[in-house]
Amino acid sequence: MKKEKVFLIIGMFLVATIFFITFSSSQISYCCEKTTEGASCQNVAEIQCNTNYKKAPTSCESTSYCKLGTCINSQEGTCTENTPLVVCEENGGVWSVEPAENLGQCQLGCCSIGDQTAFVTQTRCKRLSSLYGLETNYRTDINSELECITTSQPNVEGACVFTREYERTCLRTTKKECGDFKADAGKEDVDFFEGMLCTDENLGTNCGESQQTTCVEGDDAVYYLDTCGNIANVYDSSKKTDKDYWSRIFDKFESCGYDSLTGNANSKTCGNCDYFFGSTCKDYTTWEDSERPDLGNYICADLSCEYDGETYEHGETWCGTNNIESNDKYSPGTSSYRYVCYNGEVTIEPCADFRQEVCVDNEIQIEGSSDTYSVAACVVNRWQNCFNQQTQEECTNDDERDCEWVPFDTDDVVRRGTLSTTTVSERDEPNGYCIPAIAPGFDFWKGTTSAKEVCGLASNTCRVVYEDKLLSKEKIVEGEECLSEEWRLAQEAMCVSMGDCEGGYSRTENYQGFAGQNHSSYNILSEEEFKNE
Numbered sequence: 001m002k003k004e005k006v007f008l009i010i011g012m013f014l015v016a017t018i019f020f021i022t023f024s025s026s027q028i029s030y031c032c033e034k035t036t037e038g039a040s041c042q043n044v045a046e047i048q049c050n051t052n053y054k055k056a057p058t059s060c061e062s063t064s065y066c067k068l069g070t071c072i073n074s075q076e077g078t079c080t081e082n083t084p085l086v087v088c089e090e091n092g093g094v095w096s097v098e099p100a101e102n103l104g105q106c107q108l109g110c111c112s113i114g115d116q117t118a119f120v121t122q123t124r125c126k127r128l129s130s131l132y133g134l135e136t137n138y139r140t141d142i143n144s145e146l147e148c149i150t151t152s153q154p155n156v157e158g159a160c161v162f163t164r165e166y167e168r169t170c171l172r173t174t175k176k177e178c179g180d181f182k183a184d185a186g187k188e189d190v191d192f193f194e195g196m197l198c199t200d201e202n203l204g205t206n207c208g209e210s211q212q213t214t215c216v217e218g219d220d221a222v223y224y225l226d227t228c229g230n231i232a233n234v235y236d237s238s239k240k241t242d243k244d245y246w247s248r249i250f251d252k253f254e255s256c257g258y259d260s261l262t263g264n265a266n267s268k269t270c271g272n273c274d275y276f277f278g279s280t281c282k283d284y285t286t287w288e289d290s291e292r293p294d295l296g297n298y299i300c301a302d303l304s305c306e307y308d309g310e311t312y313e314h315g316e317t318w319c320g321t322n323n324i325e326s327n328d329k330y331s332p333g334t335s336s337y338r339y340v341c342y343n344g345e346v347t348i349e350p351c352a353d354f355r356q357e358v359c360v361d362n363e364i365q366i367e368g369s370s371d372t373y374s375v376a377a378c379v380v381n382r383w384q385n386c387f388n389q390q391t392q393e394e395c396t397n398d399d400e401r402d403c404e405w406v407p408f409d410t411d412d413v414v415r416r417g418t419l420s421t422t423t424v425s426e427r428d429e430p431n432g433y434c435i436p437a438i439a440p441g442f443d444f445w446k447g448t449t450s451a452k453e454v455c456g457l458a459s460n461t462c463r464v465v466y467e468d469k470l471l472s473k474e475k476i477v478e479g480e481e482c483l484s485e486e487w488r489l490a491q492e493a494m495c496v497s498m499g500d501c502e503g504g505y506s507r508t509e510n511y512q513g514f515a516g517q518n519h520s521s522y523n524i525l526s527e528e529e530f531k532n533e
Helices: 002-025 085-090 122-132 145-150 175-185 410-416 449-456 485-497 527-532
Strands: 029-034 040-045 068-073 078-084 094-096 108-113 116-121 136-139 157-164 167-174 191-194 213-215 222-225 231-234 279-283 298-302 305-307 310-312 317-321 336-342 345-350 357-365 372-380 403-407 432-436 465-467 475-478
Touching: 040 085, 068 085, 078 085, 078 116, 085 094, 108 122, 108 145, 116 122, 116 145, 122 136, 157 175, 167 175, 175 191, 213 279, 213 298, 222 298, 305 336, 305 345, 317 357, 336 357, 336 372
Parallel strands: 317 372
Antiparallel strands: 029 040, 068 078, 068 094, 108 116, 108 136, 157 167, 157 191, 213 222, 222 231, 279 298, 305 310, 317 336, 336 345, 357 372, 403 432, 465 475
């Protein structure tokens, strides 16, 4: 008993000592509207209050200037609770003693911006719309942030599971469509499982695996179907009973043959088609030269084309002409065409008549392959001012014209001829002449002015001078080369380079291989006759 009394006395002494120390060290607390350090509405010692602002020896909750309430930022559309009046007003807000849930401008809804969502006020939703330049959709029927978040990424696919006729069944659809179905049907048991297939065993639906396949509008690939008729993953015969492959949605790049440069054309085992590489989903029974796949009736049909003994890939274009018989590529009547391989069929697109357009093609290297890809286009034939060019540099300026420079020297005049009635020595640069790289065509049978004018540019005159001999045959003293076969052929070659102009027998066949009329390409006139002509 004695020991216990001593213990109680000591205990009471300690309590009294603690109370005394606490009491003696306490100070009066002030509510400072602004402290010397710049903080607002703080309960501190008086010495810490900024003398330029209000202060009171009481708690801030008891003052009018630091009373807590809701601060409404009308511009940003935000409502901040437990905010002192002075802080709210300093930041341009409107202060209210009411809690946010009692204020109409603070009511929250679901704001959808693109594929993102936010549970905010309608004013804030409009503000976000202006900041990001996107259209928004504001829904007041969504009353929780969690429900709002679930509406984001509305186009993500998955399994929409629900009960129908006492059976748990499923549709593969988007999150949005599943949500709309739930709202329209007024059912609470509709659930969406992102990224899952209806055949996932954990979902417990009546949808099972099958070996049927199908095509999907707007998609290249062949897809499996489940027993409920839903699209599953890309057809892969090796995965027909793979549980994981029938549980979740696999992207194309996770599926068979993703990196195939042929687009898995005519593959019996893989349906990962690629339209860019020349294949797409087709019923093998309706597509020529397609083999039956291991499962189902659909295959990655080959979209390439066979034409004139050559194979062209889908999308390839190339050039051709109607010139079948003639050795001259652009003989009279020849036209250019652009050929297109599209969805397994070849179409022919004519370039402008009379070779005012010609087809030009090029081979492009396919990335990651040694193969090439043909691309062609009809382009304007810029031949009109070739004849006016006097230098090789001007003639071959590809930015201005489509011409060809034909060189010659003074010893070669007989073989080449000239472009005008001037002599070689009179030309600015007597070392060649400029002609169209591809001779144009004309409706020459109509005798049009343009055909005569252009063909007339090839006209040339060669002077021959004879000296009379009394007892012998007259002697040629000048221009003997003008009477040679070589000179005449050179002039005819020049003539036909202008277009579909008459040229004697230097151009004897049209594009079909038929010979034209053998018009005389020159006349021999006396000096007097030449002057009177």
